[in-house]
Amino acid sequence: MRRAYSLICDLVSRIVRFEGRKFLALKPGLQEDILRPEGGPEPALYIHIPFCRRLCPYCSFNRYPFEEERTRRYFRQLRRELDLYLERGFTFRSFYFGGGTPTVLMDELVAFLEYLHSRLPVEEISLETNPRDVTPETVRTLKGLGVRRLSMGVQSFDDGMLKAMGRLSHTGQEAIQKINLAQGQFETFNIDLLYNFPTQTLELFRRDIEMVKELGIDQVTFYPLMPAPKKRHAMERRFSKIDTHRERRFYDLILQEIYQDGYRPSTVWCFSRGDRMIDEYIIDYQDYIALGSGSVGLYRGLFYANHFDLDNYGQKVQSGQLPIAMSRVLPRRDLLRYHLLTQLFGMELKEESHRRRFGRTPDEDLGLELSALRLIGAVERTPGGYRVTERGMYVVSGMMREFFTALNRLREYCMVGGI
Numbered sequence: 001m002r003r004a005y006s007l008i009c010d011l012v013s014r015i016v017r018f019e020g021r022k023f024l025a026l027k028p029g030l031q032e033d034i035l036r037p038e039g040g041p042e043p044a045l046y047i048h049i050p051f052c053r054r055l056c057p058y059c060s061f062n063r064y065p066f067e068e069e070r071t072r073r074y075f076r077q078l079r080r081e082l083d084l085y086l087e088r089g090f091t092f093r094s095f096y097f098g099g100g101t102p103t104v105l106m107d108e109l110v111a112f113l114e115y116l117h118s119r120l121p122v123e124e125i126s127l128e129t130n131p132r133d134v135t136p137e138t139v140r141t142l143k144g145l146g147v148r149r150l151s152m153g154v155q156s157f158d159d160g161m162l163k164a165m166g167r168l169s170h171t172g173q174e175a176i177q178k179i180n181l182a183q184g185q186f187e188t189f190n191i192d193l194l195y196n197f198p199t200q201t202l203e204l205f206r207r208d209i210e211m212v213k214e215l216g217i218d219q220v221t222f223y224p225l226m227p228a229p230k231k232r233h234a235m236e237r238r239f240s241k242i243d244t245h246r247e248r249r250f251y252d253l254i255l256q257e258i259y260q261d262g263y264r265p266s267t268v269w270c271f272s273r274g275d276r277m278i279d280e281y282i283i284d285y286q287d288y289i290a291l292g293s294g295s296v297g298l299y300r301g302l303f304y305a306n307h308f309d310l311d312n313y314g315q316k317v318q319s320g321q322l323p324i325a326m327s328r329v330l331p332r333r334d335l336l337r338y339h340l341l342t343q344l345f346g347m348e349l350k351e352e353s354h355r356r357r358f359g360r361t362p363d364e365d366l367g368l369e370l371s372a373l374r375l376i377g378a379v380e381r382t383p384g385g386y387r388v389t390e391r392g393m394y395v396v397s398g399m400m401r402e403f404f405t406a407l408n409r410l411r412e413y414c415m416v417g418g419i
């Protein structure tokens, strides 16, 4: 039974891997300039800050070593890029700062947040940070500027694991101190933990989960390790094969441990106590505009990636053009499947929101996919649509892992190619 389930998970992952690569086969430039507000729901705004004081070897995001001058220049360019969207008539209320490390240069971040408040009706801000940057002063400042959700990368509380990961920005004890500083100060305080790292044992991971419960953290997001191909090879040369079959045991442990203490899934990777904000704007917002180097956006079916290379990014923005490196107008079928994936990732496919967006019911649009997922027990029918079952959570986790792995492949291609 367990083996059959593993085979099903493998098969579903393979399908998503194949579909993910197709989905992400972007062409150079802006394929069709439909980046103009159309009067529907406002898109979210994702803002990428690609600098870190230390670069972690496993990380697949677009990031560069912090240098003060180029970071200041970047924040100026970011403001210019925002203006380009505002000049097109866009307005935004929801903002998601990711990285890299958005808090790497606080005075610039503060100025940027003030700029947002001066130009836009800011309602929600979610922001990522690193333990090193969390101080009583940053917490006060960010709260004062309307940050409602703060998310801090911890990865593990175990110093041996942190060292093996090459995560040199903090120790386990320092992470706990920073958690104590930030917890209770925001509407939602989240930490990220990594699992299925080659040298990680289930026992070490269990201790990480226990620490989350002991500290009473509002929210925790568990990331399965998803390195881009070159990083994967480097890690496998140093340690051992990154085995996605092992991943399932870690995931089972999450479900076994986290439910006991009142945490409930906000997504298949993110568990919260009470109602909390999540950083998965891809679930809450059908459209999101991407700002900054190496960010990706989706608007009216146009999927696009900004320049990853800082010079290319800067030159485009300075010359008054959107810094879009590549894009693709998604066919309806791809958009439907993407929507299915992101909604299942958020645990629920709501008939009403599907109908509002696509004009038909999920069964009319995705009958085959939903029947197959029902058949393997991954989703069940509810009065309002479909819900992911506990058994299906790992299936969906594997689907998302494959999609992000494909995205990380694209990121690496752009970074290595200086795009």
Ligand SMILES: C[S@@+](CC[C@H](N)C(=O)[O-])C[C@H]1O[C@@H](n2cnc3c(N)ncnc32)[C@H](O)[C@@H]1O
Binding pocket: 052, 058, 059, 060, 061, 098, 099, 100, 101, 128, 129, 130, 131, 152, 153, 154, 155, 192, 193, 194, 223, 224, 225, 226, 227, 228
């Ligand atoms: C941009 S980082 C978080 C903020 C901050 N830079 C930090 O690391 O503390 C977002 C999260 O992505 C996750 N992440 C990064 N690279 C990953 C990879 N290759 N596989 C899985 N998760 C990854 C980490 O858990 C990290 O905390």
Ligand code: SF4
Binding pocket: 051, 052, 054, 055, 056, 059, 060, 061, 063, 099, 100, 101, 130, 153
């Ligand atoms: S995990 Fe965070 S701190 Fe480490 S390199 Fe990636 S973005 Fe930077």
